[in-house]
Amino acid sequence: MKKISVLIPAYNEEASLESLYQRLGKLANNNRDYDFEFLFINDGSRDKTLEIIKEYSKTDDRVSYVNLSRNFGKEIAMIAGFDHVTGDATVIIDADLQDPPELIPKMIKYWEYGYDDVYAKRISREGETWFKKTSSQWFYKILQKSTNIPIQIDTGDFRLLDRRCVEAIKQIRESQRYTKGMFSWIGYSKKEITYHRDPRVAGETKWNYVKLFNLAVDGITSFTTAPLRISSFMGFLVSIIAFIFILIIIIKTTIFGDPVAGYPSLMAVILFLGGIQLLSLGIIGEYIGRIFNETKGRPLYFIEEYHLGKAPKKTR
Numbered sequence: 001m002k003k004i005s006v007l008i009p010a011y012n013e014e015a016s017l018e019s020l021y022q023r024l025g026k027l028a029n030n031n032r033d034y035d036f037e038f039l040f041i042n043d044g045s046r047d048k049t050l051e052i053i054k055e056y057s058k059t060d061d062r063v064s065y066v067n068l069s070r071n072f073g074k075e076i077a078m079i080a081g082f083d084h085v086t087g088d089a090t091v092i093i094d095a096d097l098q099d100p101p102e103l104i105p106k107m108i109k110y111w112e113y114g115y116d117d118v119y120a121k122r123i124s125r126e127g128e129t130w131f132k133k134t135s136s137q138w139f140y141k142i143l144q145k146s147t148n149i150p151i152q153i154d155t156g157d158f159r160l161l162d163r164r165c166v167e168a169i170k171q172i173r174e175s176q177r178y179t180k181g182m183f184s185w186i187g188y189s190k191k192e193i194t195y196h197r198d199p200r201v202a203g204e205t206k207w208n209y210v211k212l213f214n215l216a217v218d219g220i221t222s223f224t225t226a227p228l229r230i231s232s233f234m235g236f237l238v239s240i241i242a243f244i245f246i247l248i249i250i251i252k253t254t255i256f257g258d259p260v261a262g263y264p265s266l267m268a269v270i271l272f273l274g275g276i277q278l279l280s281l282g283i284i285g286e287y288i289g290r291i292f293n294e295t296k297g298r299p300l301y302f303i304e305e306y307h308l309g310k311a312p313k314k315t316r
């Protein structure tokens, strides 16, 4: 029997776990042709998340868990999950039920047709602010423009991955991870299905705009060096303008003499150049920061404790 792993990163999700577990249980009961594994990654929750998961695992051998040593963030929680799933296919799903587990059979169906990566695209996002939707749209646009790998727009991490995609992602050990981009980068055959994204059932989103901004910067800097190219281009453009400007000044002074004037234009030029220089330095700094972090070569996470439900089946 083929085995489907459901990977659930969870950070302070005590309020959603019960209904998630119910719905996953129902899913498994309705699809008895497959073995199921529910792998919870407890990402350093400070509430009862871990206790609840442990409780489930006592009576249900489909439930496995990995307890990380602290909160590492969803991106790291996901790689910790990939390192421990044992299924022939893996479905990543949020613990807050924003991604309906009822979509999983459809994903499995396409997987059986031969697709390696069946991803769910959101056609509506309930309970999210206008600002969040718009900023995410812009982000995707910018990312898409600046890199040649196709990025799937309005697609979260909710997807089914064949074993070989999981093995591919496991080999990418970057520490500042942008997993959504990696799904595209590894390639393999992809299939899109659509769904309506629900509001979360309980609790608050763990994302704030600072975190989202950081993810956006990670996303762009880990997938493209286009910003560096843009700053070189800006430098080139400004140099040309400056050269023309110098010629004009020289000609003007030789013809009309040199009355001391031009304070406003001087300030404008200095401020403009200063701005561009700082921006370029910042961009270079972003990349150097990434180099710094990657060269340290630290492990991505530490595990406090883990429990695998059924004895892991041999992978293909």
Ligand code: UDP
Binding pocket: 008, 009, 010, 011, 012, 013, 043, 071, 072, 073, 074, 077, 093, 094, 095, 096, 098, 200, 204, 205, 206, 207
């Ligand atoms: N999450 C996590 N670690 C974190 C933050 C979030 O494992 O540091 C999990 C969280 O429990 C949930 C998923 O990642 O299962 C998505 O988080 P959230 O719902 O806060 O994000 P949103 O849906 O608002 O993008």
Ligand code: MG
Binding pocket: 094, 096, 098, 200, 205
């Ligand atoms: Mg959510």
